[in-house]
Amino acid sequence: MSAIGLKDVRKSYGSVEVISSIDLDIEQGEFVVFVGPSGCGKSTLLRMIAGLEGIDGGTLSIDGVVANDIAPARRGIAMVFQSYALYPHMSVYENLAFSLRIAHVDKAEIDRRVRNAAAMLQLEPYLSRRPRALSGGQRQRVAIGRAIVREAKVFLFDEPLSNLDAALRVATRIEIAKLKERLPDTTMIYVTHDQVEAMTLADRIVVLNGGNVEQVGRPVELYESPANLFVAGFIGSPAMNFLPCRLEHQGERTLVQIDGAEQTAIAFGSGGRSGAEAGTLGVRPESLHIAEAGAALITGMVELVEHLGEVTILYVAAGLGQPVLAKLSKTQDFAKGDRVSLSAASTDLYAFDASGDALPRLG
Numbered sequence: 001m002s003a004i005g006l007k008d009v010r011k012s013y014g015s016v017e018v019i020s021s022i023d024l025d026i027e028q029g030e031f032v033v034f035v036g037p038s039g040c041g042k043s044t045l046l047r048m049i050a051g052l053e054g055i056d057g058g059t060l061s062i063d064g065v066v067a068n069d070i071a072p073a074r075r076g077i078a079m080v081f082q083s084y085a086l087y088p089h090m091s092v093y094e095n096l097a098f099s100l101r102i103a104h105v106d107k108a109e110i111d112r113r114v115r116n117a118a119a120m121l122q123l124e125p126y127l128s129r130r131p132r133a134l135s136g137g138q139r140q141r142v143a144i145g146r147a148i149v150r151e152a153k154v155f156l157f158d159e160p161l162s163n164l165d166a167a168l169r170v171a172t173r174i175e176i177a178k179l180k181e182r183l184p185d186t187t188m189i190y191v192t193h194d195q196v197e198a199m200t201l202a203d204r205i206v207v208l209n210g211g212n213v214e215q216v217g218r219p220v221e222l223y224e225s226p227a228n229l230f231v232a233g234f235i236g237s238p239a240m241n242f243l244p245c246r247l248e249h250q251g252e253r254t255l256v257q258i259d260g261a262e263q264t265a266i267a268f269g270s271g272g273r274s275g276a277e278a279g280t281l282g283v284r285p286e287s288l289h290i291a292e293a294g295a296a297l298i299t300g301m302v303e304l305v306e307h308l309g310e311v312t313i314l315y316v317a318a319g320l321g322q323p324v325l326a327k328l329s330k331t332q333d334f335a336k337g338d339r340v341s342l343s344a345a346s347t348d349l350y351a352f353d354a355s356g357d358a359l360p361r362l363g
């Protein structure tokens with residue numbers, strides 16, 4: 001039995017469908033991150049689970065019980081918002097205690113839970129302060145503390161770190177990772193735009209696009225084995241390079257060749273197909289290296305060099321409309337106008353058919 005189950009869940013605003021038939025099972029104690037481009041439906045889906053948005057079709061179950069019509073307060077779910085939503089006239093202690101007071105929890109029990117949450121989030125020195133006398137990171141910790149005191153089974157986070165500056169984001173992200181370890185039975189669902197948050201916090205990532213699930217998997221799985229062009233282009237920064245190629249399906253295998261490449265044709269699994277079609281070859285910037293003579297996959301002219309310290313990023317014009325990016329170790333010294341040849345190990349290449357689906361690897 002999953003902690004949260006979505007079966008054919010749908011949502012429309014007027015005639016616009018924003019969530020189309022989503023199936024997803026989230027296990028108790030899992031940390032699941034929803035990612036996807038702006039407007040893909042991440043927040044809507046989270047709010048549907050919380051009960052803040054109605055469900056137009058399908059079934060939401062919580063601990064195996066259909067929950068479509070259960071009131072938000074009775075779902076055992078706590079939500080942490082980007083805007084913190086703290087009461088400005090109450091102290092940190094009162095903010096933490098508020099929902100328990102409303103629920104008529106015994107005073108000693110309230111005190112125990114508030115102090116426990118405050119200790120977990122290092123908020124003890126600030127319990128008598130008002131929110132305005134706290135930093136953004138401290139306010140967000142109070143917002144998280146309010147979820148902890150409720151001892152909710154499920155925490156929902158809607159971009160909780162997006163109002164924080166870069167350093168605080170990192171510090172608070174680490175706090176959330178620790179929180180996950182301290183509350184191993186609590187199920188957490190987290191919406192973010194930030195790839196690093198998704199990759200570092202998630203047990204599983206759900207990639208959404210236009211109200212549909214493109215792929216669900218462990219972070220490394222999505223990075224190493226994207227199911228399609230969308231996921232390949234979305235996971236990883238800088239994004240994967242895409243090169244038009246020719247796919248020749250030969251029964252057991254498919255040979256992939258790009259125009260002008262010296263690197264020999266690369267074989268993928270064909271899934272039993274035959275014939276030929278136009279496809280896309282994918283290669284991550286970090287997989288490219290300077291090619292040996294006669295082995296270039298891509299040849300072009302450097303149009304921009306970014307020296308980032310530990311790495312150098314080359315933008316190479318290779319006649320594809322947009323530059324090919326190569327992330328090279330810092331020892332590489334290039335300048336605008338240089339001609340470069342790049343290649344990658346065949347095990348670091350991806351191939352996608354005309355409909356954008358990934359071809360399986362051989363072996």
Ligand SMILES: Nc1ncnc2c1ncn2[C@@H]1O[C@H](COP(=O)(O)OP(=O)(O)OP(=O)(O)O)[C@@H](O)[C@H]1O
Binds near residue numbers: 018036037040041043
């Ligand atoms: N109350 C509403 N009425 C009409 N359309 C809405 C409403 N709320 C959201 N939408 C639309 O539903 C779609 C999904 O919105 P949602 O906020 O879930 O996306 P998101 O993936 O969380 O985006 P972002 O990353 O920008 O926050 C968007 O096209 C949005 O404009």
